[in-house]
Amino acid sequence: MSKTTTILKRLGTALLWGMALSGFIVLLVAAIQDKDAGKCQGIQVKFEGKDDNFFIEPKDIKSLITKDKSLNPVGKRIGDINISQLEAIIDQDPWVKNAEIYFDNGQQLNIKVTQREPVARVFTFSGNSFYLDSVGEHIPVSSRYAARVPVFTGFPTDAEKLQKADSLLTAQIVDLGSYIGNDPFWMAQVEQLMITEDRRFEFIPKLGDQVIAFGEGINIDRKFTKLLAFYKEGLNKVGWNNYTRINIAFDDEVVCTRKDGVVPLQPVIKTDSLKLAAADEPPISDTEDSTASTPVVTKPAPVAAVKPEKKPAPAAKEKEKAKTQHVKVAKKEKAAAAPAKQQPKAVYKPGNKSVNTSKKQKTP
Incomplete structure (x- = not known):
């Protein structure tokens, strides 16, 4: 008796759940039919992504589906609107990454657009330009x-x-552009990068006038970390205007090229405090570099009783002047014949407190 009662209770419970489910399905179908019978009242467009990076506007998206009267959903029965077709049309726009379309309870067609986000702008040799995402x-x-x-x-x-x-x-441009764009410091420092004939990268930073040879677009984080360390440990100590080229393409070192091969000028020395150098030492000058010809060094006459000298005859003056000019010309020719000094290089290794100089220059 108890067993039969248990079975009947289970059947009754199952029947009640079945009736409830059937009622729910009927209501759902009725709601869908009622919604499909309604007409589209309008179009709402929403963008996802960075608010300051919208290259298209809601009116541009609306025009994609309203310019063709056969596709315009406004005023049509919702059941007759092909949502998949409208999504495919919007996805064809080059600025749209993805589009989702749905109807809300107010019979409004909602379009949620995910826009492509550029990471680099590229100029070709011919002058054409485009973005890369x-x-x-x-x-x-x-x-x-x-x-x-x-x-x-x-x-x-x-x-x-x-x-x-x-x-x-x-791919290297995308990686470089993404890295720089996500770092506020390098985004402010690196504005434009040049692609060389051998498909490597160079750039001139906003701070300083050196050309930074980056090499290939690989090991990006390591190279920028090395360059930042060189800024802090190297240029801050030796000066920002001493080099024309900084090469960070090598592993664990930075190779620099000095400006015109000339060391920084010495401070100006006043003439009243100048001490004449020995005969075998060149004088220091604030206007001439180390590659210029060496001036003639003369010894001062010994201090003694000065006797009035007789003025030499005009012929003697001309002879003495010609002799002096001949000596100066000979010394200038000798200085010009001397081999030119090689452009000095400086090699910096991160972690060292000083910049080591070497005449050897490595090439990437």
């Missing part, structure tokens, strides 16, 4: 807005289908 896709330049991203000049081709070498270069 984080996956290396080309994005056209907008006439409405310019993205604040690193600029790369000298890209070797305008072709849409890239060769293997150009694809590799594109």
